[in-house]
Amino acid sequence: MTQPRSDALLDRMMTLHPKIIDLTLDRMHRILTALGAPQTKLPPVIHIAGTNGKGSTLAMIRAGLEGANLATHAYTSPHLARFHERIRLRGDLIDEDHLSDLLDTCLAANGPETITYFEITTAAALKAFADTPADYTLLEVGLGGRVDATNVVDTPALTVITPVDLDHQQFLGDTLAAIAREKAGILKPRVPVVIGPQKDEALEVIEDRARGLSAPILAHGQHWHVSSERERLIFQDETGLLDLPLPALAGPHQIQNAGTAIAALRALGRGDPEAAMRDATWPARMQRLRRGPLVDTAPGAELWLDGGHNPHAARAISATLDTLPSRPTYLICGMLNTKDVTGYMAPLARHAANLTAVSIPGQTATLSASDTARAASEAGLSATTAESVEAALTAIVSHTPEARILICGSLYLAGEILKTNG
Numbered sequence: 001m002t003q004p005r006s007d008a009l010l011d012r013m014m015t016l017h018p019k020i021i022d023l024t025l026d027r028m029h030r031i032l033t034a035l036g037a038p039q040t041k042l043p044p045v046i047h048i049a050g051t052n053g054k055g056s057t058l059a060m061i062r063a064g065l066e067g068a069n070l071a072t073h074a075y076t077s078p079h080l081a082r083f084h085e086r087i088r089l090r091g092d093l094i095d096e097d098h099l100s101d102l103l104d105t106c107l108a109a110n111g112p113e114t115i116t117y118f119e120i121t122t123a124a125a126l127k128a129f130a131d132t133p134a135d136y137t138l139l140e141v142g143l144g145g146r147v148d149a150t151n152v153v154d155t156p157a158l159t160v161i162t163p164v165d166l167d168h169q170q171f172l173g174d175t176l177a178a179i180a181r182e183k184a185g186i187l188k189p190r191v192p193v194v195i196g197p198q199k200d201e202a203l204e205v206i207e208d209r210a211r212g213l214s215a216p217i218l219a220h221g222q223h224w225h226v227s228s229e230r231e232r233l234i235f236q237d238e239t240g241l242l243d244l245p246l247p248a249l250a251g252p253h254q255i256q257n258a259g260t261a262i263a264a265l266r267a268l269g270r271g272d273p274e275a276a277m278r279d280a281t282w283p284a285r286m287q288r289l290r291r292g293p294l295v296d297t298a299p300g301a302e303l304w305l306d307g308g309h310n311p312h313a314a315r316a317i318s319a320t321l322d323t324l325p326s327r328p329t330y331l332i333c334g335m336l337n338t339k340d341v342t343g344y345m346a347p348l349a350r351h352a353a354n355l356t357a358v359s360i361p362g363q364t365a366t367l368s369a370s371d372t373a374r375a376a377s378e379a380g381l382s383a384t385t386a387e388s389v390e391a392a393l394t395a396i397v398s399h400t401p402e403a404r405i406l407i408c409g410s411l412y413l414a415g416e417i418l419k420t421n422g
Helices: 005-013 024-035 056-065 096-112 117-131 178-188 202-211 253-268 275-279 293-297 311-323 341-348 369-378 387-401 411-421
Strands: 045-049 073-076 088-089 136-140 158-161 194-197 215-217 223-227 233-239 242-246 288-290 303-305 329-332 354-356 384-386 402-409
Touching: 005 117, 005 341, 024 096, 045 056, 045 073, 045 178, 056 253, 056 275, 073 117, 073 158, 088 117, 096 117, 096 303, 158 178, 178 202, 178 384, 194 253, 202 215, 202 293, 202 384, 202 411, 215 384, 233 253, 233 354, 242 275, 242 384, 253 311, 288 369, 293 387, 293 411, 303 384, 303 411, 311 402, 329 387, 354 369, 354 387, 387 411, 402 411
Parallel strands: 045 136, 045 158, 073 136, 158 194, 194 215, 303 402, 329 354, 329 402, 354 384
Antiparallel strands: 073 088, 223 233, 233 242, 288 303
16 A cells, blocks of 8 residues: 555654654744744634643534634644644644645755654644634644744634643653643733643642733633533533533543633633534543444453543543443553553552553554553552453453453554554
8 A cells, every 4th residue: 555645754754853852942933934924824823731631622612613613723632543633624634635735845944954743743734724714723732831832823812721730741840830830831911811620739830920921810710610410511600600511522520621611612702612512522532432343352342442641641531430330340551651650550440350551553662561561560450461452352351251441541552543443
């Protein structure tokens, strides 16, 4: 099978800088100038940072805007199965020809200069958005915020900060306050900021930054509240109360993400909150797998997929499992060696009869299956290893055909599953 032209161009982009992550905005400003400053020509931008819930919150904001017939661009990362998932133009994934031409343009504009993969592909997304009329542009931060490649828009319409927790400490700092300071780097003078639920240490940093910029604050627990009652979502702010369906995205943690999304729509004064709850989709976030080769391998089992990879995400998974009917639960887990593996597994230990550890195919930073199993044991889990997810699945259903099986630990593993499961 012939490799798509965009894949060959993306492979070339991976070679343009010796480091995968090198946080600075200098290279972004250079290439954006060469491209004609597309960041100054975007439809109104909603810029979203945070440690957890960015993608889910973005998906609900997008559903709410599109439910009100507002054409919306969206930029997210990383992708799961194909790069095209990162760039949505007016609601649709960018097509192959458009993406390939765009990447060619960016490579030519960059010339022989060094630039990271994320920077040049972000520049490509911004040019695509600037060239295509729409009502709004949703930008998800890749890492941190202050020096993230998306932080090049001087006056967004709105900024949003979802829950901040410890993650990527080697790049963002080893305290919650330091990480919150990096996330709050997306705030802009006099631009309203919607703040999702935060620990006090993070909230103080974000609010201090906002006050210093005269940025109006819309914070959870102060300016808006959200809860679930009798299988409904209740949102309240100073303009009134909304009684809505529960979010389509699974898990009790989505209530807080839904509140953040609704607060954003209310701040914009546009969008349909009911559509935000009803129509949002976000793969690999407690996603039930209902068809495909893996499901066929285990027809009596209940298969779930989640790409969360830090302790906060694991606590959200645990809370979701608490809401499901009792069923023997098994984990198939692969993780990167840059993550807090034991911290991730600890909240899951009480749910799982066993964890089967696997390595993540094609990832040089994968933790070996044996090391993952060792960390699971340290977290109190019974653990084994397998050559692959398929082998792990076969082994589990051989003795517990009706098991609930959660494949988890990494978005990269989740992407492999979505590719192989169709």
